[in-house]
Amino acid sequence: MTPRKSGAGADQRTQTFRISFKRTLAAYLPARMYLRYKEFDWVNIIFMTGMHLAVCVGAFRTPFQLKTAIWMCLYDYLIALSLTAGYHRLWSHRSYHACLALRICLATLGAGSFQWSIKWWSYKHRAHHRYIDTDLDPYNARKGLLYSHIGWLLFKDEGKRAGKIDAADLNEDPVVIWQQRNYVPLSLLAGIVFPSLVASLWNDLPGGIVYASCLRVVFRWHMTFCTNSLAHYMGEQPFDDRHSPRNHLFTALLTLGEGYHNFHHEFPNDYRNGIEWYDYDPTKWSIWIWKQLGWASQLNQIQVNETEKSRLQQLQKRLDNKRATLIWGPDLDELPAIEWDTYVEEVKNGARLLVIEGVVHDVTEFMAVHPGGRAMITANIGKDATAMFRGEVYNHSNAANNLLSTMRVGVIIPRNDGDAGDSHTSAVSTGLSR
Ligand SMILES: [Zn+2]
Ligand SMILES: [Zn+2]
Numbered sequence: 001m002t003p004r005k006s007g008a009g010a011d012q013r014t015q016t017f018r019i020s021f022k023r024t025l026a027a028y029l030p031a032r033m034y035l036r037y038k039e040f041d042w043v044n045i046i047f048m049t050g051m052h053l054a055v056c057v058g059a060f061r062t063p064f065q066l067k068t069a070i071w072m073c074l075y076d077y078l079i080a081l082s083l084t085a086g087y088h089r090l091w092s093h094r095s096y097h098a099c100l101a102l103r104i105c106l107a108t109l110g111a112g113s114f115q116w117s118i119k120w121w122s123y124k125h126r127a128h129h130r131y132i133d134t135d136l137d138p139y140n141a142r143k144g145l146l147y148s149h150i151g152w153l154l155f156k157d158e159g160k161r162a163g164k165i166d167a168a169d170l171n172e173d174p175v176v177i178w179q180q181r182n183y184v185p186l187s188l189l190a191g192i193v194f195p196s197l198v199a200s201l202w203n204d205l206p207g208g209i210v211y212a213s214c215l216r217v218v219f220r221w222h223m224t225f226c227t228n229s230l231a232h233y234m235g236e237q238p239f240d241d242r243h244s245p246r247n248h249l250f251t252a253l254l255t256l257g258e259g260y261h262n263f264h265h266e267f268p269n270d271y272r273n274g275i276e277w278y279d280y281d282p283t284k285w286s287i288w289i290w291k292q293l294g295w296a297s298q299l300n301q302i303q304v305n306e307t308e309k310s311r312l313q314q315l316q317k318r319l320d321n322k323r324a325t326l327i328w329g330p331d332l333d334e335l336p337a338i339e340w341d342t343y344v345e346e347v348k349n350g351a352r353l354l355v356i357e358g359v360v361h362d363v364t365e366f367m368a369v370h371p372g373g374r375a376m377i378t379a380n381i382g383k384d385a386t387a388m389f390r391g392e393v394y395n396h397s398n399a400a401n402n403l404l405s406t407m408r409v410g411v412i413i414p415r416n417d418g419d420a421g422d423s424h425t426s427a428v429s430t431g432l433s434r
Pocket of ligand 2: 088092093125129264268
């Protein structure tokens with residue numbers, strides 16, 4: 001959006017004006033106020049505020065005709081597609097190749113969104129991916145919803161806030177260079193003049209300016225900005241939860257399919273964002289259609305094996321987290337080792353203990369609520385109850401095994417007296433090997 005004069009003379013004059021303007025402000029403003037003034041991007045603030053005001057004031061004075069409304073929606077869709085399929089998936093991520101004519105169309109329409117040049121947009125976006133959720137991420141979601149949505153645009157970064165990235169390929173694309181050099185006339189032509197002239201075909205030039213141009217630009221700003229804000233706050237994280245991006249149908253609906261943002265940050269050079277056939281991703285469908293028409297080629301698509309690995313690892317992480325919230329009883333290697341004779345002695349002294357597979361369990365509280373009755377447990381106190389528990393009387397359920405684990409208090413030390421026929425020695429070996 002920053003105006004760029006063509007030619008060395010114009011650049012020189014602009015630079016001289018900036019320097020003298022800054023010196024004047026520095027001379028007349030108190031130091032603290034001057035420093036604050038320098039932090040803001042006044043070009044963006046004035047332009048973006050002006051567009052919002054133009055929509056508000058214009059909407060009061062201009063009737064909204066149906067034909068203009070339909071045209072506004074249609075043109076907005078094309079402009080949005082030039083951002084998602086062009087600025088984002090083609091130039092920022094090189095997820096497919098596009099023919100020259102398609103690149104020119106995307107670059108021209110993209111300028112009509114007033115979202116700055118391809119080069120500027122892609123540079124920031126690559127920094128966002130590379131330095132996600134850090135101070136080097138230009139629209140760092142950790143700084144708040146409002147900051148990541150629009151606040152970051154109101155501050156000058158002066159090359160400090162955005163981290164360094166490789167943008168050599170952008171400088172090699174003649175369409176990117178051409179758009180950069182002609183950004184102002186292109187954006188005015190595609191963003192204001194063309195949509196207004198089309199509306200004048202049905203004698204609604206004012207509606208063309210207010211709705212098909214200004215309202216459309218403001219609307220698409222906020223929809224696009226939702227990818228940086230809402231898509232980092234709302235939704236699920238099926239592929240990775242270490243960073244903020246999330247998947248949500250709502251943000252996908254606002255952004256022509258960019259709302260599957262958790263997938264996108266994991267696999268940024270995939271031409272798709274929604275990978276399921278039912279995912280709302282019109283940008284993916286458009287790129288696929290362009291391929292069928294011969295306008296696009298080399299569509300990058302990550303293998304299912306890779307996406308499923310990420311999905312499975314994230315699922316496992318969730319299961320592990322859930323498992324950590326439950327009481328499973330102590331691990332066997334955490335339990336004290338107990339001699340068989342000590343175990344018998346403890347029982348003689350009144351402890352309610354029984355051994356199953358070499359592990360000593362304290363059943364004092366459980367005896368009264370044992371579904372099989374108190375007598376069954378009482379009969380096995382001080383003995384090896386492995387056979388009883390494992391099926392001699394009743395083969396206990398998985399739930400019963402889980403509950404039993406919470407009653408563990410010790411592990412029987414296997415005897416080394418060579419008595420292979422000792423029943424509890426073999427049971428101990430079985431238990432310890434688990
Ligand atoms: Zn993001
Ligand atoms: Zn991206």
